[in-house]
Amino acid sequence: MSSFRPEPSLRSYGGEAGDTRVARRRATLIDAALDLLAREEAGAVTVRGICAHAGLTPRYFYESFAGVDELVAATYDGVIAEIAEEALAAFAAGGDSREKVAQAVRAVVGVIDTDRRKGRLLFTDTLRSPVVAAKRGESTRLFVQLTTDSAVQAIGVPRGPETTAAAYFQVGGLSRVLASWTEGAVDLDREQLIEVCVRMLLPDGLAGVVPGGD
Template structure:
């Protein structure tokens, strides 16, 4: 094991230290990208925020865009994991699962506004983010389709894909407006209204599964 990355200092391997530095850079990138000047994120600024030199930046990321992608993936994975865990813990009732998933998502963007800005802010016009947002909308639509199959027995179809894309896009726009302050509703009210909409759409598709 000749590489310096395999050496152990104070009980911590080089690979572990590298992972820690990568996590620091992603957190610093989230601070900057999710802040008020997200489009001004640069390698120099993120290194200064993380307290690391550019040498350590380039051991984890090829360039700024690769860091932006990692930050975005981190946000999507955090929110998706929280929502899926909430759904799994909600019990067998479909409406309870819908409420649990929506509560988790809304709370995640409310508690950490950086997440909401990275996912939804219209002021972040980076072409890379636009592309990643399109990819994540497809990802969340597939999660929604999976839950529809599991909870309602709805088979895959272009119609179900349409409904999933409609719901995901509508939720994203709703949370965008809410975070921007143009929707004067509480967190509980946002969840309640969205649950009603999601449940109505799910119930509408459910009979097609048995018919």
């Protein structure tokens, strides 16, 4: 049985509405979880550890989450939702297919570069969390679907197994490049990274990256 206990009355206190207080504490817990997960402090990702880092008591943890797994899932989902929303809006605002791809990549890189914790949560291989592992699988499938839809819209490719396979290749490749960049293994500045990723994601992109390519 869940120990989740919402506030019964959500009365205003100090001029702040009850539901606003709950939302603020929930956001604080998610931020604390993001902090600890990004630091790879697996042993600290417990109710006690999260509450200590957030400066809240377990009572306030359980008003929003039934347990640590639910908090970790919500933290990951929040980052993915932010990236998807930013990338889709940027893609839609672009002109031709290259500009659409460039704007979407710029949006994704912007999210993980502005808050490096988010990049580490999404990409770090050493983060041992069954919840994160499952969420990464879900997010890969989501971005494969979004990539397929975008390719159909932007350049008119037909739907089918080959397009799906290409989308998995692109999503997987982009993820590994961003992971390597986040970890410092790829020595490119932000604009150089975006340019390389855009070239690789376009149909004729490899020739633009490989020295001597036509």
